Amino acid sequence: MKPQDLATKEVNTWCPGCPNFGILQASHQALAELANENEISIKKTVLVAGIGCSSKIYDYVNLNAFYGIHGRVLPACLGIKLGNPELTVVGHAGDGDTYAEGISHFIHNCRYNADFTMVVHNNQVFSLTTGQATPTTEQGFVDGSTPMGVKDAPLNPLALAIEAGATFVARGYALNVPHLKELIKKAVKHKGFSFIDILQPCIIFHKHSVPYLNKNVYEMQGHDAGSRELALRKAREWDYSYDEDKKVPIGVFYETQRPVFDDQWPQLKKPWHKVKRDINWQNAVKEFK
């Protein structure tokens, strides 16, 4: 299988030059390679999208797909796993979708540790609704809804995910496709909840992040991803702000193993639609007699 086999003929409506194309390319490559390595079955893989620029990816990857509603990618992913544990599920949503509207689901899915992957296209802005601030927008950012500037410090989704119990926490950069491809592959292969925050600078509404990230992003070398303490320290190296140059690490921050959500139910073994059902009614209603 070639990456282009996972492309579609749909007209792509991202802005020309949008770093989302990097995420798309990395996704095509990662999934094709995983299929070639027999790590996944393409026909048993589902892409789940929310609503926003990120989620347009629904139309651009040739896979089973579920285009849900804003903020609710994670419960949809979890539901799909409960509906058919054999499916490989990859969720895509933006920072507004995941960290604003969907923050409760994000925290709980880090706790649940179901075996699927969540990829957040973090451009630190709501782009499809023309540039309002999200929870990861830096302090002082001025937009149509906050003309006096964002007052709150940005949320650090990596630190939150580690604290909440995610077992695979990574950060990618949309403009470093080879590195991102490897991250996606690792995330999908990880048994448990895998989370990648992808820095994906918006070239329309958050332009200043492109030169900043190009200058400061670096691939972590020799980081011990098994250590929660070191992972948290690394996660806090950059706080999503732009007021001064700080190094922005990318790579796997934290990876660990603990029991997976899907294994909690001994009855969750195969797709439900293959289960034959015929209740022994007379027997079942005995308890009411």
Next chain:
Amino acid sequence: MTINILIGGAAGLGSAVTSHVIGKIFCSLGYYVFNYRDYPSLIRGGNNFNVLKISDKPVYSHELEYDLILALDQKTIDLHQKNLKKGGLVFGDKNFKAKNLYPIPVKDILSELEAPKIIENDILIGCLFKHFGVVLPALLKEVEKEFQNKSEIIKKAVKRGYEAVETKERIKKIGPVRYFISGNEAVGMGSLAAGMDVHIAYPMTPASPVLHFLAKRQLKHNALVFQPENEIAAMNMALGASYAGARVLVGTSGGGFALMTEAFSLAGMAELPLVVYEAQRTGPSTGVATYTGQGDLKFALNAGHGEFPRIVLAPGDAQEAVARIQEAFYLAAKYRTPVIVLGDKHLGESDYSFDDLKKSGISNKRFILDNPPKNYKSYKITQNGVSPAAAPGQGPNVYATSYEHDEYGHTVEDAETVVKMNDKRLKKAKYIKEEVKKLNPVSVYGKGKKLIIGWGSTKGAIIDALPQLKGYRFMQVSYFSPFPAEKVALEIKKSSQAVLVENSATGQLGDLIAEQTGIKIKNKVLKYDARPFTVNSLIKEIKKI
């Protein structure tokens, strides 16, 4: 013959369990029993009470005048003594103050047995059945059946209570054992009969008993039950599971369903089968959280933004709940359409008795293609608007989407496709309506010229009142979307008078009938004090018309 018994005490003293055990024992003797449960929204204290109506003929409602009161505390006597019938008795501790107290050394027995306070109610069970002359071994056998491994101390308490009173009447076994089941248990049983795979619910009274019921039986019936972080997650998870090919039940009450409505609209757009059990309670908002009401009919009919077909139906008792839930699963799968089953606290938390407990013969078919073709279209336009369903993993790509889409499921915005796909979805309504005609959407009881119109849990009191309401017959409407307009209009037109009976402040079914048939129902008997109708309250109001 009827006997009305009230069992009351502070929350946590076991009046619900006690009434259930007593009801079950009477059912084992061939009697019919209706058990009404009344409890405030608290965990310890207050006054919980149950009212049992026991009869040699079928009963579907309770009365508020009692032959016997089993008092677990003084408060029960203070609150309910005024409703004790002439010659009625109060069973309670010898130190309680009551007009017709049959003093029992409850506290003494308890300390002799060194038993916890919760055992007091078992002493009263013993008293009650000695009063009715039921032989001890038969009684202990039933107690053992109910409490199983916890039964040793309970049996001792029952025996001591039994020894403390004299026999007044001699109750005999009058028929075969009756089934005794609550509306919520029936919703659970109906779901299992319908081949439910997954139940997802966030706790909310009065729907939570279904969550507990199914959770407890999930391994036995090879189903999966999960309680997520909130209702929004519950509904979106349900749709994910439905997309993956599972038959899914969501349970909630009005407030929880309000949170689910955005995703309910997604079910309409993505054409994902879904069954929602909405157990109504008294609204608006938190309202009277542990009491009943029928104020969500219009909400169910209109929940979710945009236009899409939906099915809304309501069972009238526990037996109907089994069959209607099965119909809900069948219609949801066959038409790829969301279904709301409207219940309420009165239906869900009351126990009903029946000669037989039947499931519907309706098919459990999954309506998922065995081998979807290579060129499979998730939203193929067909003659009846229903696109054959496939599950992801079978081969071809399967799509579900909240955006307007083409037949494959790819996003579109062009005017022509938008119209085409709207027409495709809305076309299903006509075929659903034809199918629903075969499912008795309207039932008529009795023969009078005058017509009582009702739906849902009011059926019980109406059916029980009917023999005393000369000249009236009763039309029960069970489907609201699609609405059986022709049949409803015909019945009203045949009648010299029509009265709407509803547990709401505005009479929502009346508005729906007006909208669908052009007929305005002027006479309304509405009850919105958060309590269900009783036969007497109903007859009094209807006679005023």
